[in-house]
Amino acid sequence: xxxxxxxxxxxxxxxxxxWDLYADLRRExxxxxxxxTHVVGGYExxxxxxxxxxxxxxxxxxxxGGRIRTGTQEPGQAxxxxxxxxxxxxxxRGQAMRHFGPPxxxxxxxxxxxxxxxLVRDRIDRLTGRTEFDLVSEVAYPVPVLVICHLLxxxxxxxxxxxxxxxxxxxxxxxxxxxxxxxxxxxxTHASQELGTYFAAHIERLRENPGEDMxxxxxxxxxxxxxxxxxxxxxxxxxxxxxxxxxxVNLIASCMLLLLRHPDQLARLKADPSLTAGxxxxxxxxxxxxxxxxxxAVDDIRVGDHHVIPRGSSIILxxxxxxxxxxxxxxxxxxxxxxxxxxxxxxSGGIHYCFGAALxxxxxxxxxxxxxxRLVVPRLLQDPPPYRVPADLRGPSALHLAVDxxxxx
Amino acid sequence: xxxxxDLNRCEGYGQCVFAAPSAFTLHGLEALTYVPNPADEMRDAxxxxxxxxxxxxxxxxxxxxxxxxxxxxxxxxxxxGASLAGLRTAEALRENGFAGPLTIIxxxxxxxxxxxxxxxxxxxxxxxPDLLELPVTRPLDARFLLGTAAVGLxxxxxxxxxxxxxxxxxxxxxxxxGTRARPFPGWVPEGVLTVRTRDDAEDLQRRxxxxxxxxxxxGAGFLxxxxxxxxxxxxxxxxxxxxxxxxxxGPLGRTVGDVVAGLxxxxxVDLRLGTTVDEFVADEKHALxxxxxxxxxxxDADLAVVALGAVRNVEWLAGSAVCADAGGVHCDELCRxxxxxxxxxxxxxxxxxxAALPHPLFPGRRLSVEHWGSAVTQARTVAHDITxxxxxxxxxxxxxxxxxxxxxxxxxxxxxFPGAADRIAVVQGTPGQGSFSVxxxxxxxxxxxxTFDNGRNLHHYxxxxxxxxxxxxxxxxxxENTSPALRPIGC
Numbered sequence: 001x002x003x004x005x006x007x008x009x010x011x012x013x014x015x016x017x018x019w020d021l022y023a024d025l026r027r028e029x030x031x032x033x034x035x036x037t038h039v040v041g042g043y044e045x046x047x048x049x050x051x052x053x054x055x056x057x058x059x060x061x062x063x064x065g066g067r068i069r070t071g072t073q074e075p076g077q078a079x080x081x082x083x084x085x086x087x088x089x090x091x092x093r094g095q096a097m098r099h100f101g102p103p104x105x106x107x108x109x110x111x112x113x114x115x116x117x118x119l120v121r122d123r124i125d126r127l128t129g130r131t132e133f134d135l136v137s138e139v140a141y142p143v144p145v146l147v148i149c150h151l152l153x154x155x156x157x158x159x160x161x162x163x164x165x166x167x168x169x170x171x172x173x174x175x176x177x178x179x180x181x182x183x184x185x186x187x188x189t190h191a192s193q194e195l196g197t198y199f200a201a202h203i204e205r206l207r208e209n210p211g212e213d214m215x216x217x218x219x220x221x222x223x224x225x226x227x228x229x230x231x232x233x234x235x236x237x238x239x240x241x242x243x244x245x246x247x248x249v250n251l252i253a254s255c256m257l258l259l260l261r262h263p264d265q266l267a268r269l270k271a272d273p274s275l276t277a278g279x280x281x282x283x284x285x286x287x288x289x290x291x292x293x294x295x296x297a298v299d300d301i302r303v304g305d306h307h308v309i310p311r312g313s314s315i316i317l318x319x320x321x322x323x324x325x326x327x328x329x330x331x332x333x334x335x336x337x338x339x340x341x342x343x344x345x346x347x348s349g350g351i352h353y354c355f356g357a358a359l360x361x362x363x364x365x366x367x368x369x370x371x372x373x374r375l376v377v378p379r380l381l382q383d384p385p386p387y388r389v390p391a392d393l394r395g396p397s398a399l400h401l402a403v404d405x406x407x408x409x
Numbered sequence: 410x411x412x413x414x415d416l417n418r419c420e421g422y423g424q425c426v427f428a429a430p431s432a433f434t435l436h437g438l439e440a441l442t443y444v445p446n447p448a449d450e451m452r453d454a455x456x457x458x459x460x461x462x463x464x465x466x467x468x469x470x471x472x473x474x475x476x477x478x479x480x481x482x483x484x485x486x487x488x489x490g491a492s493l494a495g496l497r498t499a500e501a502l503r504e505n506g507f508a509g510p511l512t513i514i515x516x517x518x519x520x521x522x523x524x525x526x527x528x529x530x531x532x533x534x535x536x537x538p539d540l541l542e543l544p545v546t547r548p549l550d551a552r553f554l555l556g557t558a559a560v561g562l563x564x565x566x567x568x569x570x571x572x573x574x575x576x577x578x579x580x581x582x583x584x585x586x587g588t589r590a591r592p593f594p595g596w597v598p599e600g601v602l603t604v605r606t607r608d609d610a611e612d613l614q615r616r617x618x619x620x621x622x623x624x625x626x627x628g629a630g631f632l633x634x635x636x637x638x639x640x641x642x643x644x645x646x647x648x649x650x651x652x653x654x655x656x657x658x659g660p661l662g663r664t665v666g667d668v669v670a671g672l673x674x675x676x677x678v679d680l681r682l683g684t685t686v687d688e689f690v691a692d693e694k695h696a697l698x699x700x701x702x703x704x705x706x707x708x709d710a711d712l713a714v715v716a717l718g719a720v721r722n723v724e725w726l727a728g729s730a731v732c733a734d735a736g737g738v739h740c741d742e743l744c745r746x747x748x749x750x751x752x753x754x755x756x757x758x759x760x761x762x763x764a765a766l767p768h769p770l771f772p773g774r775r776l777s778v779e780h781w782g783s784a785v786t787q788a789r790t791v792a793h794d795i796t797x798x799x800x801x802x803x804x805x806x807x808x809x810x811x812x813x814x815x816x817x818x819x820x821x822x823x824x825x826f827p828g829a830a831d832r833i834a835v836v837q838g839t840p841g842q843g844s845f846s847v848x849x850x851x852x853x854x855x856x857x858x859x860t861f862d863n864g865r866n867l868h869h870y871x872x873x874x875x876x877x878x879x880x881x882x883x884x885x886x887x888x889e890n891t892s893p894a895l896r897p898i899g900c
Contacts, residue, residue: 051868053837053846056887085887087843090438102423103437106430277457299885311885343465349420350865353463358427361461 015387022321029304041321043328063312140252148244153213247289250395254287288346411544418466425458440820470544483509490585491515494761494784501792516558532639588719600697629656633716663899672817737765742805825857850880
């Protein structure tokens with residue numbers, strides 16, 4: 001029976017509390033929507049589809065008229081690895097990964113630790129003397145933005161304007177109530193053009209005057225997989241910029257939100273800071289920064305005993321629903337920072353596993369550890385907090401806190 | 410601290426490497442190696458690495474300290490064999506709440522250690538074999554009788570006879586004596602080795618430190634390929650001798666074997682296919698000087714490693730009620746050892762390389778699978794059956810064999826029974842051009858799958874093998890470089 005569940009989920013009113021709708025989603029292996037979209041919310045089903053070679057990320061392979069729109073890429077452009085199948089995916093991702101992580105740069109992210117610690121200390125220092133503030137605009141947002149700017153050689157004073165464009169650019173059509181909404185489409189196109197113009201000029205600057213940053217190295221690299229073309233560089237840089245901060249903002253904010261809602265867990269963490277990594281994993285499970293991913297079936301795919309996702313169909317994987325699947329996680333709605341076997345889906349899986357997961361984790365761990373250490377008697381002034389518009393990149397747009405004091409570092 | 414990684418589970422995401430780059434190393438697209446005993450100051454980083462693993466494949470061990478609790482009046486379980494299967498059985502017994510006395514008997518003087526690195530990291534990264542002791546996730550509270558081989562079994566009196574003449578009585582027995590390296594069928598001089606144990610690997614490392622002029626590896630199976638690959642990484646000249654037409658032809662067939670041959674040659678291995686060793690030639694001090702091959706050539710070499718497979722350690726069971734032969738200890742699907750009339754012996758089990766079990770994919774046959782993963786899953790089956798409450802469901806061992814091998818820069822993963830197939834189908838990529846996946850068919854059903862640097866898709870192929878999906882497969886994949894091909898396996 002065709003459902004409108006996805007539209008309810010995508011509606012902004014559902015943002016603060018989508019969990020009951022997600023539970024509805026899990027009632028069957030696949031929830032078929034009135035527009036033909038197949039939505040999946042079970043842990044095992046999502047795990048299998050993320051690793052299924054019959055599943056594509058390329059919108060060009062979607063049947064016309066579905067939720068995932070064909071031809072959303074401008075012609076002549078080189079789409080980023082996020083929406084490329086193999087072999088292009090492995091080549092493009094490898095060309096970028098060389099300058100970020102293993103196998104070629106195993107210490108790439110650990111090498112950023114001191115910089116992230118300094119940034120976090122600076123942002124918390126600025127709160128000294130204040131007893132009320134918005135944690136998102138003061139810490140959760142600026143830290144990841146400044147880190148990704150550092151990585152891509154972007155001057156910090158350009159960050160705000162870019163981040164503003166990025167917010168519209170990430171409003172993917174498949175996650176709008178109406179994927180063909182002309183207003184959203186226009187805003188997205190405009191934002192993409194702005195990002196494109198900025199990064200085209202930025203890449204030319206780094207071509208002339210390379211820095212020590214990752215993007216400069218990508219531009220000037222003659223690695224085993226060859227050089228990226230200029231359109232490839234452009235789209236990879238934009239993908240890293242957008243992916244590098246839209247998600248980590250949510251992670252830091254959501255972790256503090258959960259800790260403040262669960263004083264017992266906050267007390268445990270305060271007493272034993274080595275539990276921070278576990279707190280971040282549990283936040284990723286319960287309040288993932290990315291709730292949904294889109295995929296396309298390139299063949300008929302049977303899910304469970306009775307459901308077949310026909311070739312060409314749009315698939316929405318609701319990983320936030322999978323993360324609370326009681327068949328996989330005992331007491332899935334309980335926030336437990338020492339939860340064992342916490343194999344959540346929040347960074348996806350298969351070949352498209354999040355490129356920047358390690359950096360996001362490190363930023364989250366450092367920010368939360370220092371906030372817990374330095375904020376004296378923090379409490380929430382507004383619960384639930386206001387949420388950002390996107391349903392897929394869900395997170396608080398502000399987190400208003402009161403504190404007695406801010407300790408010195 | 411001690412750690413281990415279940416490399417069957419590992420999908421090569423490298424998140425542990427990001428978090429603790431001095432403990433974990435990624436090679437190529439998805440092959441992982443790790444330091445099994447990271448220094449204590451790395452505890453935080455290793456802890457973060459374990460939490461970051463997307464498939465939770467990393468085990469961080471605890472100290473195996475005696476709890477000094479008086480054992481409950483419970484059965485005495487004796488595990489013969491102190492390697493992976495024996496250790497995991499003991500661990501699973503404790504996990505299931507078994508509180509009785511537990512004895513583990515091993516012929517080697519060492520506590521259980523991880524063998525796969527002996528032919529991998531111990532060669533290519535000169536990892537010291539004495540670091541390979543396996544971690545435990547809970548105290549075992551077991552009595553270890555090490556350096557003491559079991560030489561006899563009396564199932565009537567429920568007693569194991571030891572090499573020193575002593576006996577150990579049991580209420581429940583677990584046979585996990587595994588295998589030993591198959592020796593070269595002929596005379597061998599000084600300088601011809603096999604690698605099965607820690608001591609073997611230490612011996613190999615000592616000889617490699619003396620910079621041999623050339624190393625001959627006899628047999629291009631999984632271990633032979635890994636050894637040749639590691640020796641090339643050390644920059645040593647290597648001749649790899651294989652009787653069949655390709656490496657890995659028996660377990661994986663000729664199409665895949667041809668790919669491995671190409672990879673081996675591209676790294677500079679002198680690969681001799683369809684060739685055997687006629688004779689090892691020694692100098693006046695009885696040390697290896699040359700290897701005479703069946704193709705008429707003679708190779709100058711001062712070191713040779715024989716990797717011709719394994720022999721099951723069943724001799725100590727001769728004369729007992731247990732039905733055992735060169736194929737291993739005959740078991741039922743619950744890992745219960747059978748007697749000569751093929752009836753389960755009361756309270757006698759087998760697990761690991763030595764256990765020959767039926768599998769639902771091959772009714773009527775008994776298969777012994779020498780894979781790391783089978784030792785782990787069979788240990789669980791045994792422990793469940795031993796600790797099962799009356800009336801509690803029995804859990805037969807139905808897991809598919811799964812394996813991995815890292816050689817020549819590629820991570821090979823597989824599942825099912827590729828060696829029993831008659832045809833293969835390429836389903837992703839093109840063999841010989843980077844990552845690819847193949848399915849193995851027997852008649853009209855899928856019975857195995859192998860991926861080369863495509864382990865993140867193996868999950869799907871496991872389900873195809875499990876449900877014996879129709880063969881040849883007819884599905885399309887998202888990969889744009891797939892050259893679908895159907896070929897005989899080529900024996």
